[in-house]
Amino acid sequence: MALLELKKVTKVYQIGTVAVHALRGIDLTVEKNEYLSVMGPSGSGKSTLMNVIGCLDTPTSGTYILDGKTVHNDEKKAAENSTNGMLSDDDLAYVRNQKIGFVFQTFNLLPRITALHNVELPLIYAGFHKKERIEMAKEALRKVNLIDRMHHQPNELSGGQRQRVAIARALVNNPSIILADEPTGNLDSKTSQEIMQLLDELQAAGNTIVLVTHETDIANHAHRVVHFLDGLIASDEQTLKGKG
Amino acid sequence: MGQLFESVVMAVKAIFQNKTRAFLTMLGIIIGILSVSLMGTAISGIDQVFEKSIESMGQDVLYVEKFPWFMMNDDWWEYRNRPNIEEEYAQQILDRSSTIAFASPSSSRRADVKYGTQAVEAVEINGTTWQEAFITSVKLESGRFFSELEDRYGTRVAVIGYDIKKNLFPDEDPLGNYIMINGNKFRVIGVIAEQGKFLGLMSMDNIVTVPLKAMKSVFGRLRRISISVRPKEGYTVDQAKEELTFIMRGLRKLKPREADNFAINQQEAFRQQFSNIRFAISAVGLGITALSLIVGGIGIMNIMFVSVRERTKEIGIRKAVGAKKSIILFQFLSEAIIISLIGGIIGILITVALVGVVQKFFVAQLSFSLVLISLSVAVLTGIISGIVPANQAARLNPIDAIRYE
Ligand SMILES: Nc1ncnc2c1ncn2[C@@H]1O[C@H](COP(=O)(O)OP(=O)(O)O)[C@@H](O)[C@H]1O
Ligand SMILES: [Mg+2]
Numbered sequence: 070m071a072l073l074e075l076k077k078v079t080k081v082y083q084i085g086t087v088a089v090h091a092l093r094g095i096d097l098t099v100e101k102n103e104y105l106s107v108m109g110p111s112g113s114g115k116s117t118l119m120n121v122i123g124c125l126d127t128p129t130s131g132t133y134i135l136d137g138k139t140v141h142n143d144e145k146k147a148a149e150n151s152t153n154g155m156l157s158d159d160d161l162a163y164v165r166n167q168k169i170g171f172v173f174q175t176f177n178l179l180p181r182i183t184a185l186h187n188v189e190l191p192l193i194y195a196g197f198h199k200k201e202r203i204e205m206a207k208e209a210l211r212k213v214n215l216i217d218r219m220h221h222q223p224n225e226l227s228g229g230q231r232q233r234v235a236i237a238r239a240l241v242n243n244p245s246i247i248l249a250d251e252p253t254g255n256l257d258s259k260t261s262q263e264i265m266q267l268l269d270e271l272q273a274a275g276n277t278i279v280l281v282t283h284e285t286d287i288a289n290h291a292h293r294v295v296h297f298l299d300g301l302i303a304s305d306e307q308t309l310k311g312k313g
Numbered sequence: 314m315g316q317l318f319e320s321v322v323m324a325v326k327a328i329f330q331n332k333t334r335a336f337l338t339m340l341g342i343i344i345g346i347l348s349v350s351l352m353g354t355a356i357s358g359i360d361q362v363f364e365k366s367i368e369s370m371g372q373d374v375l376y377v378e379k380f381p382w383f384m385m386n387d388d389w390w391e392y393r394n395r396p397n398i399e400e401e402y403a404q405q406i407l408d409r410s411s412t413i414a415f416a417s418p419s420s421s422r423r424a425d426v427k428y429g430t431q432a433v434e435a436v437e438i439n440g441t442t443w444q445e446a447f448i449t450s451v452k453l454e455s456g457r458f459f460s461e462l463e464d465r466y467g468t469r470v471a472v473i474g475y476d477i478k479k480n481l482f483p484d485e486d487p488l489g490n491y492i493m494i495n496g497n498k499f500r501v502i503g504v505i506a507e508q509g510k511f512l513g514l515m516s517m518d519n520i521v522t523v524p525l526k527a528m529k530s531v532f533g534r535l536r537r538i539s540i541s542v543r544p545k546e547g548y549t550v551d552q553a554k555e556e557l558t559f560i561m562r563g564l565r566k567l568k569p570r571e572a573d574n575f576a577i578n579q580q581e582a583f584r585q586q587f588s589n590i591r592f593a594i595s596a597v598g599l600g601i602t603a604l605s606l607i608v609g610g611i612g613i614m615n616i617m618f619v620s621v622r623e624r625t626k627e628i629g630i631r632k633a634v635g636a637k638k639s640i641i642l643f644q645f646l647s648e649a650i651i652i653s654l655i656g657g658i659i660g661i662l663i664t665v666a667l668v669g670v671v672q673k674f675f676v677a678q679l680s681f682s683l684v685l686i687s688l689s690v691a692v693l694t695g696i697i698s699g700i701v702p703a704n705q706a707a708r709l710n711p712i713d714a715i716r717y718e
Binding site: 075120123125127141158159162163165166171173177178179183190191193194195196197198199238 | 315316330343392513626628629631632633634635636637638639710711712715
């Protein structure tokens with residue numbers, strides 16, 4: 070069974086009287102341990118897709134199944150004339166906490182608290198005890214090679230280091246999938262390469278990764294590339310790495 | 314649960330990151346809690362003082378007098394023109410009544426009291442009968458009250474108040490010694506136990522009680538006689554009062570349509586008057602409390618809205634990594650409650666300090682239950698003013714919140 074399955078997913082933003090069709094009917098399947106890049110021009114709907122997959126936003130219509138769990142289902146909703154097809158707010162929070170590790174372009178760390186505490190955050194909401202939390206958070210920081218900076222606050226870290234903290238936070242709860250929306254967008258090319266190497270390692274260790282980028286050499290770290298155009302998937306192919 | 318504890322920790326941190334703002338917000342709460350706890354302290358203080366004072370008046374004693382204890386200024390002339398209360402009424406009341414056990418006329422005036430070279434000025438000399446001892450609940454420290462016989466013969470014996478003993482007999486037993494009242498020798502036969510101050514102001518111990526007849530022989534005509542009356546066992550004050558009114562009207566030969574031309578006073582009148590004062594204090598206190606708590610509550614609500622807006626991105630991030638609505642609600646609600654609670658605690662501390670000062674002059678005590686009530690009020694204010702902003706925070710859409718700059 071696929072880890073992630075989208076069927077005819079649309080997303081419409083209503084701004085006053087204007088409707089922006091960010092996703093126009095996406096069919097996408099991602100298998101466990103896949104390494105997928107999403108490319109496409111600005112405004113083509115990449116981030117919207119990531120937000121839907123990451124349960125930060127809900128689709129307007131279509132079906133979304135994650136890890137065997139129906140996150141959104143239009144037909145059920147229509148048939149039963151209820152919200153049964155969709156997960157409740159609390160269920161979505163649970164999915165975000167347990168199954169998703171999100172990495173943002175702008176890091177989105179909490180200021181004024183340490184790297185360690187930032188990485189602990191998902192574990193707090195998962196209900197772990199302090200001792201366990203600290204152990205797990207340290208383990209995650211070790212994986213991203215930042216254990217020596219665990220007591221630093223975000224403003225005392227470089228961009229690359231911040232993104233590594235964010236990646237540690239994304240993987241600390243052993244999610245089913247790591248979603249990275251332009252994770253290297255705010256980084257210089259050398260740091261970008263370090264971050265990509267880290268993602269490669271995580272994928273090699275068994276994680277599933279979906280990555281948004283508009284740099285071809287970044288995209289080519291993945292095994293499969295999906296091209297977006299105007300809210301639709303224009304192409305879906307294996308990279309050299311994927312074929313090889 | 315760990316998650317809740319973490320939320321409280323985060324809330325406390327958030328408050329300490331903005332100490333000045335939080336303190337300013339607290340002012341209303343501080344004043345509100347200060348006023349509620351001060352009011353409570355004042356009321357329980359005057360309650361205590363009042364109960365102690367009124368004890369000396371006797372729980373179920375009626376006083377037949379010319380003037381009522383509490384009257385409107387306008388009526389004064391009408392009361393003044395009433396006939397005087399006569400000493401003889403006491404016996405006449407007893408003769409005619411079936412509900413009254415004791416009736417004792419008394420009259421008082423001020424005079425200097427001397428012992429050897431010592432003197433106390435303007436002592437209240439109270440002339441009464443032996444029955445008085447059975448009517449009011451005055452306790453003796455030593456000696457005895459005068460007897461029926463001493464009363465009948467007008468023997469010059471005196472029961473002195475605690476202040477008189479202290480001033481005239483600082484290191485001597487007064488019993489058996491002679492004091493001079495208006496130049497006349499009286500033998501001390503009893504000392505009244507210390508009574509304290511009436512309503513915390515006038516000393517009730519600066520008094521000498523003598524037989525009424527002895528008083529007459531020293532001062533001549535008696536002024537303003539008051540007859541104190543105690544009902545028999547098994548009869549209520551109200552029953553006695555009803556009969557007493559009937560008897561007095563008979564003595565005064567009043568026609569059915571004529572109004573009473575005497576007053577029957579009782580402790581109840583004090584109680585009534587006192588409860589008016591008490592009510593006034595509570596009303597003012599509650600008014601100030603309510604006003605400052607409303608102001609304080611609005612302040613907290615406002616600051617919480619600001620806090621939610623400033624931390625929209627933070628809320629988005631927390632939600633993105635799995636914080637549920639309820640936990641975000643709890644985090645912001647606890648922030649509001651903690652601000653309010655700290656304000657309440659500061660208010661209580663100020664009250665404690667003030668009460669410590671006031672205690673030197675007046676009975677005042679901050680009770681534990683009052684502290685609990687005050688702090689609950691503070692918590693409640695926090696909940697009420699925090700619930701709307703906290704709910705706003707909890708309902709934010711994660712992606713919109715995370716994009717907020
Ligand atoms: N919250 C939003 N409200 C309204 N329109 C939005 C919102 N988010 C995205 N859009 C619109 O949806 C389209 C797709 O945006 P997005 O998914 O961010 O594109 P990309 O990430 O590929 O640059 C764009 O036209 C964008 O303006
Ligand atoms: Mg984007």
